[in-house]
Structures are given as structure tokens and as C-alpha cells.
Amino acid sequence: MKALLQRVSGAAVSVSGEVVGEIERGLVVFLGVAEGDSEKDARYLAQKTVNLRIFADDAGRFNLSALDIKGELLVVSQFTLMADTKKGRRPSFIGAAPPDQAEELFEHFIAELRPSGLKVATGRFQAYMQVEIHNDGPVTVMLDSREV
Numbered sequence: 001m002k003a004l005l006q007r008v009s010g011a012a013v014s015v016s017g018e019v020v021g022e023i024e025r026g027l028v029v030f031l032g033v034a035e036g037d038s039e040k041d042a043r044y045l046a047q048k049t050v051n052l053r054i055f056a057d058d059a060g061r062f063n064l065s066a067l068d069i070k071g072e073l074l075v076v077s078q079f080t081l082m083a084d085t086k087k088g089r090r091p092s093f094i095g096a097a098p099p100d101q102a103e104e105l106f107e108h109f110i111a112e113l114r115p116s117g118l119k120v121a122t123g124r125f126q127a128y129m130q131v132e133i134h135n136d137g138p139v140t141v142m143l144d145s146r147e148v
Helices: 037-051 099-116
Strands: 003-017 018-023 024-034 063-064 074-076 118-122 130-144
Touching: 003 074, 018 074, 018 118, 024 037, 024 063, 037 130, 074 099, 099 118, 118 130
Parallel strands: 024 074, 074 118
Antiparallel strands: 003 018, 003 024, 003 130
């Protein structure tokens, strides 16, 4: 399972012109689920997401987490994070989990975030979405549950 985190000052996701999720300062989390991922992967990435210190303290150092700043989280399913581009010019998505499994683990990831007390907004699974992001920094970090 992969999570691409982008630190933002605000973000929103829309489906067919309707805003379905919106946050202020915090993190946009693009989540990709691979074949063979489990609830353990979702739990690990959820904990890493809320505790990763990528927000600046008063000295300008990355010492604060989303929990520390009471940030907000916008989680968007993105199977393209599982792209294999080793061969040819067209990415292969053979390593991505089937939609039913991916949706179940996407929902489990969100459920693991909720006890943090942070606002958690989401996109719509398998929908064509427009994501508006106001990058802060920019700061972008990739997390991979298989690189533990």
C-alpha cells in the first residue's frame, strides 16, 4: 500500500462539479492499494500519516505532525500509484488490488484515521475526480507499507 502525502494549506475534491470533500491546513493523502495488501498495511500507513513530522515548528524545522497542528486530512483513492513503468511507454496496473479489495482497504485506512480526532474528508472511490490542492512548501512524501 502506498500513500503519497502532500502538505497543503487547503484542498478540495469534486465529482461531476460537486465538492465531496474539503479541508483546510493539513494533508492530502493519495492512497494506492496493491494486490496482497492487508489491514495491517492500512493501520501502519494511517499511524505513519498522522504522526509524520512534516510541519514546521517556530524555528522552521520539521518537528510537528498533523496531530500536533490539529491538521485536516483529505484521502483520495489513487490506483495509479501502483503503476509499473519498467517496460514500454504505457504503465501497467497489474499490481493494483482488485476494486472490491481496494475499496475495503481504503475504507479500513479511513477507519484507522478517525480515532486521531482529526477531520477526515474523502473523495469518492472509483469516481473521476477533480482535486484542487494548495501545496504548502511544497512538501510531498511517499509512504510505502512494504518498505518497513
